[in-house]
Amino acid sequence: MLSIVEFFLLALASFRLTRLIVRDYILEWMRRPFFNVKLVTNDQGVEEEWVEPKGFIGEGLSCQWCVGVWSSVIMVIFYLIVPFGEWLVFVFALAGLQSILYAWTDRL
Structure with a gap:
């Protein structure tokens, strides 16, 4: 069974991996x-990008909930099976916490 600390580390690592896949440049x-x-002109005459997913994989990659499930599975597998997986989870967890703190402080 996982401890509370391990659970939160895995949660932060999964969050970071999900955001990396779904949103990050x-x-x-x-x-x-x-x-x-597609470039679309809105009512004010400003061009905007309209992103449409292609097929099953595109739909999946645009869904943070879908990618989140797979990211969680990947992080748990790395944590439990891969010899250096604990360190990878730790690094992703730190990056996830940093991302949350950055978004929080950016709003202040």
Whole structure:
């Protein structure tokens, strides 16, 4: 059974991996083949990007809840099976906490 600390570390690590896959610019190259991007002019005459997912994988990659489940599974597998997995989870957890703190302080 996991301790409370391990649970929160895994939660933060899963959060970070999910955000990395679904939203962050650094993995845009991975998402790009699964999305169509269209330029649309809104009512004010400003061009906006409209992103449409392509197929099953595109729908999955655009859903933070879907990716979150798979990210959680990946983090638990790394934590329990891979020899250096604990360190990977720890690094992702720190990055997740940093991301939350940054978003929180950015609003102040």
